[in-house]
Amino acid sequence: MPYAIEVQNLSKSFGNLRAVRDISFNVARGDVLGFLGPNGAGKSTTMKMITGFLEPSAGRVSVCGHDLHEEPVQLKSKIGYLPEGAPAYGEMTPVSFLEFIGEIRGLGRRHLQDRINDVIRMIHLEAVLEQRIETLSKGYKRRVGLAQAILHDPEVLVMDEPTDGLDPNQKHEVRTLIREMASTKAIIISTHILEEVESVCTRAIIIAGGRLLFEGTPADLETRSRLHNAVTLSVNRDSFAAQRELGALENVESVDIRTDSSGNTRLTVVPAAGMNIISEVTDFVRIRGWTTTEFRVESGRLDEVFRTITTQQAGGGART
Amino acid sequence: MRNILSIFKRELRGYFATPVAYVFIVIFLFLTGIFTFYIGGFFERGQADLEPFFRFHPWLYLFLIPAISMRLWSEERKSGTIELLMTLPVTLGEAVLGKFLAAWCFTAIALALTFPMWITVNYLGNPDNTVILFGYLGSLLMAGGFLAIGSCISALTKNQVIAFVVSVVICFLIILSGYPIVLDFFRAWAPQAVVDAISSFSFLTHFDSIKKGVIDARDVLYFGTLTAFWLYASTLVINLKKAG
Helix, strand or coil, rough: CCCEEEEEEEEEEEEEEEEEEEEEEECCCCCCCEEECCCCHHHHHHHHHHHHCCCCCEEEEEECCEEEECHHHHHHHHHEEEEECCCCCCCCCCCHHHHHHHHCCCCCCHHHHHHHHHHHHCCCCCHHHCCCCHHHHHHHHHHHHHHHHHHHCCEEEEEECCCCCCCCHHHHHHHHHHHHHCCCCCCEEEECCCHHHHHHCCCEEECCCCCCEEEHHCCCCCCHHCCCCCCEEEEEECCHHHHHHHHCCEEEEEEEECCCCCCCEEEEECCCCCCCCCCHHHHHHHHHHHCCCEEEEECCCCHHHHHHHCCCEEEEEEEE | HHHHHHHHHHHHHHHHHCCCHHHHHHHHHHHHHHCCCCHHHHHHHHCCCCHHHHHHHHHHHHHHHHHHHHHHHHHHHHHHHHHHHHHHCCCHHHHHHHHHHHHHHHHHHHHHHHHHHHHHHHCCCCCCCCHEEEHHHHHHHHHHHHHHHHHCCCCCCCCHHHHHHHHHHHHHEEEEECCCCHHHHHHHCCCHHHHHHHHHHHHHHHHHHCCCCCCCHHHHHHHHHHHHHHHHHHHHHHHHHHCC
């Protein structure tokens, strides 16, 4: 089965600025692909090309078998798109706005009413149906944008920062919604929030400086972390002595000491790349007869990986 | 076609959802009244026709039409809704046409609301109503031309004030292109053929014959071509400036 979204060697230049350079990836139905990257990395530009707003300078985009260049209107009809900032016509009410979108999307009158009711229920817009969009709070505006994107039950959903500006409860709701829709659709979201990648994405790509720097699952991303499979523990001993002793273990790269605000000291034992040191550390602690008040295995820190990958690119022009 | 209609309906409703429509219509009716009765000397002429009414339409449109057209695309670009509109399954041509037709229909409504003028002149005398009808049609055609120019200028900028001012200036030059104020500028260096061509672009000369009740195919063709040209230019500009 062909991919729902195919992107090949996509590039975009604005004058001298090369915003997107030679990016390729595919998204299948059932996948939620997370776009990660610093501001100005080319995430939004890539999305604008996939959805047919911007013409690529080079490369190919195809959605559900429709090529962007040859069948732009068919391509657009397959996509639901939430642009950055969730723009909407401010003088309209959410209902009239959704009716307009549905009409253009070619939904029949009865079907459109059903869909509008469904979407209003899914996104909890009941309270603001008759208010003008320009008077709505940021969270509600974002939800109106989401509603128009999923109104026609698209096969492909592209959302530029869908949870930006939402409060934690609303963020949770939107993520639940994305997970619910994920099984039947191919979804792309961009985000700055790394926990969002863990909670909703099946795959992630990192873009910086217009280049694709990483592609894989969120778990792959975690294994890139220095702290992946690291062991954090508190012991009833002198921290510096413990640090020295643990640091002497075979597969241990280093041991960090951190003291939190309430005076508890924790040691984090960082394994050498790719090594699993959990049993080694537990054995060591038992043999020495230390008492541990805390013992936990780290899964890896995405923010750290993100920083490493994106700053390497920025500072490391010599590498490529 | 269905898409054009959807965009048309949304736009037209948009005019009436804000005070823009009402302010515009009131001022338009107010000014047509002043021009017709005070400056045009409607009563003093003692003739049962609407010549003094139509005579000032080019000058009214010069300022009022850019006030409508300035928001056509500037606002879409400023609020980011252009991204929404252009990623819906519509072609650029449909979007340009839908928005233009809504603006045109809106001016048609404003123009139609001057009907008391027509009743007055019929009450006072026996005017040639065909001439008046042609006058209205000609006026509407001219409004279409102004709107198409405004649509293109509006696509150039996010700033509505700039869109307004530039549209007024361009419309002013086109209105006057049959007059020395514009022609003298070209006479100095351009060949006569070019000067003649420019002078034939004038709104005033083309509107002149229509408002006298003579519908010449050439005049209709002129306004039609002008409108089509500027609308096509709008699509080019929008495509070019989408990214910015």
